[in-house]
Amino acid sequence: MPENPGAPFPPQHTPHQPRKKKGFSFKVQMILLAASLVVAIGGFAVIITLNNIAGPEKQAKTLSEGDCVVLTGSGEEADAVPTGCDSPQAPYTVGLIGVDKGEWSCDNRFYKYAVPTPLRGEGVGLCLAINAQVGLCFDDVATKTPPPLKDCGSARLKISEVFPRTSVEESLCADDSVEVISYVGNETSKFKSATICFVTP
Structure with missing residues (x-):
């Protein structure tokens, strides 16, 4: 028999359980x-x-030096589209390509052309040369901007001969030549030296 039958049971201590963190509901x-x-x-x-x-995206951004191009659009829509150099519609060759930023210019006998790229960063700056292809016709090649192709029936100048080298003198061209353009090529690019002879059509 227990000595103190009426004594209460000792208090029972329940271990403290940490509260579970509630996650977000479904x-x-x-x-x-x-x-x-x-x-x-x-x-x-x-x-x-x-x-x-x-x-x-403007196609001018894909160009490399030595590529032949056709110019399209004007203002913010201007672009330079790569075209086969043997095409009768390709009047220009890319002599130098860079960024249209601030003041810049091209060497003598190259034509400055800018292709803006609104909201796409800096535009493309091109120095274009005449495509050395016999039979192309122009009115004036002594300009600062690219001279447009002309119908040979009404043009003032026609490419009669092309030589794959630079000529300091005009001796490469025939006596009836009325205009001569000579370009110095870049050994690190596809743009090659050429002497272009023009006659009156």
């Missing part, structure tokens, strides 16, 4: 996921909108 998680998707879609839409405003 409903809250879905709201956060939806908000993230809205932000992502919104950012993507902004990128697409800016690209649409900027217009298509």
Whole structure:
């Protein structure tokens, strides 16, 4: 028999259980996921909108020295499109390519041409040479800007001969030549030396 039958039981101490951290409810998680998707879609839409405003990428950005080109558009729509050098519609060759930034100029007998790239960074600066192809016709090749191709029936100048080297003197061209352009090529690019002889069509 216990000595103190009426004595109370000693107090029982229950170990303290740490409170579990409540995570986000399923409903809250879905709201956060939806908000993230809205932000992502919104950012993507902004990128697409800016690209649409900027217009298509200019082909001038793909050019290399020595490529032949056709010029298209004007102002902010101007571009230089690569074309086969044997094409009768390709009047120019890229002599030098750089960035259209600040003041810049081209050497004598090269033609300055700028291709702006609005909202896409700095534009493209080109120094263009006459494409050394017999049969092309122009009115005036002594300009600072690219002279347009002309119909040979009404043009003042026609390429009659082309020599794949530079000529300090005009002795390479025939006596009936009325204009001579000579370019010094770049050994590190596709732009090659050439002497171009013009006659009256």
